[in-house]
Amino acid sequence: MSQTIRVRPARLADVPMMAQVIVQAWGETYRGLISDHILDDPEFTPARERQWTTVLTDPRFIAHRVAVAEINGSIVGVAMSGPGASGSDPLQLYVLYVLKQCHGSGAGTTLLEAVLAPGEAATLWVADPNPRAQAFYRKHGFQPDGLEKVEDDLPMIHMIRASNRDQA
Structure with missing residues (x-):
């Protein structure tokens, strides 16, 4: 029997x-x-708890979208998007993790x-190597744009998705 996944906005209690x-x-991903x-x-x-408390309570993050995925009342995934680095950048996907x-x-x-939203213009950084995540993002319209960086000892590649209207 499959379990029902419920996705909803994150709350402070989460x-x-x-x-x-x-x-x-x-x-699971980076070991x-x-x-x-x-x-x-x-x-x-504790650092992640402080981070999420800030994201969910600080007015600087009012434009961010934060959601959790639950199965049987237990959170199994977290996602967050928000404004890009400058006002003209598309949204950035900052977080998307689901338990293995x-x-x-x-x-x-x-x-x-x-x-x-499906087809909404966005950018993200993804670990390299992380073929599963990269394939997931390609399936959802993201493509590498050649930018790279290293964060927490981990090489990252930048991916971007144009909006559906930009592709028309």
């Missing part, structure tokens, strides 16, 4: 579970790609569509 999901997803001291830092979870046990469930697509 912060502890959102932080746990991010920390677990980072471990072996970034330094263990980053993943095993005892301050990692829910990969392939549709939670990622549903979360993506909760924070970025």
Whole structure:
């Protein structure tokens, strides 16, 4: 029997579970790609809790879209988009993580569509290598644009999606 995925806007009460999901997803995704001291830092979870509390309460983030995916009342994924670096940039997808046990469930697509409308222009940074995530984003219209950076010891590539009206 398949489980129903429910995606909804994040609430302040979700912060502890959102932080746990991010920390677990980072471990599942990046173990072996970034330094263990980053993943095993005892301050990692409290830092994510502070981050999400700020995002959900600080007026600087009022234009950000934050959603969680739940299965049976447990949060299994988190996503956030918001304004790009400058006022003229398209939206940026800042966060999209789904626990490994829910990969392939549709939670990622549903979360993506909760924070970025299908066909809405957007950018994102994705780890390289991370072929599963890169294929997921390509499926949703994102393409690498040649920009690269290193963050937390992890090489990243930049991907962009033009809006449907820009492609017409």
